[in-house]
């Protein structure tokens with residue numbers, strides 16, 4: 001079900017990079033920046049394949065047939081490197097960056113470019129970022145560093161300024177619908193567009209993982225908790241049975257919708273337009289400031305998750321907080 005590139009909404013960015021390469025002006029460091037769910041990692045991979053290929057086409061793509069392409073398809077090309085956190089949400093280690101900087105001073109082994117992908121680039125701590133800066137300051141010929149980031153604002157300015165930024169933006173709603181064509185019922189398209197925030201790959205993920213059904217379930221659970229028909233322990237037990245990100249991201253979307261509805265900013269711009277009435281009755285009478293606090297707390301938990309992830313404690317905290325802000329009498 002997951003889609004693979006090349007994606008039609010990458011056309012302009014690809015042309016720009018291909019033209020730079022054909023003109024011999026490819027920068028040493030590129031930053032692929034833009035919202036999640038646009039396939040930036042697939043773009044980085046496509047570029048990496050093209051750069052190690054020894055017979056790349058005029059369009060900039062790898063030929064797919066030369067010995068270098070065969071190696072990269074098997075995942076064993078010696079000049080292709082990907083740096084990522086060991087676990088999602090964790091930081092990229094300084095050792096890994098040091099290893100990369102050592103490798104980058106050596107010439108490419110197979111005659112093409114040497115390519116390094118850092119994804120997600122913002123998951124670098126300061127020490128790792130400083131080590132990387134050294135590499136960027138001593139550009140080695142035929143070596144290309146590709147930073148991928150959905151939160152480029154979290155990258156040190158010193159890193160950003162040394163990269164040429166390739167911006168990715170949300171495609172039109174019609175392009176997202178085209179991506180869903182044949183995968184979802186046309187009647188579901190608009191809700192999938194809303195729940196994914198207009199991002200095509202997220203829309204596919206939403207379909208695959210059932211984000212809309214999860215939203216419905218969370219609203220029922222939060223309603224039961226608000227009405228004291230269940231307790232935090234029972235809710236946490238239920239949440240722990242489901243994938244962590246499904247529940248956590250689902251909670252973030254629901255609470256964001258509650259805030260937008262309560263503050264009157266939600267004319268059509270919520271994640272769950274199909275559940276608007278349920279959300280309205282769930283949030284009725286809750287102080288807007290408390291909803292804002294709850295929303296901030298979820299975002300804070302997300303930021304802390306890289307360091308500390310005791311799922312049960314985190315869920316208990318969230319359920320208890322909900323209980324607090326929905327306490328009858330409002331205290």
Ligand SMILES: [Zn+2]
Pocket residue numbers: 053054055056062063064065066067068069
């Ligand atoms: Zn090739």
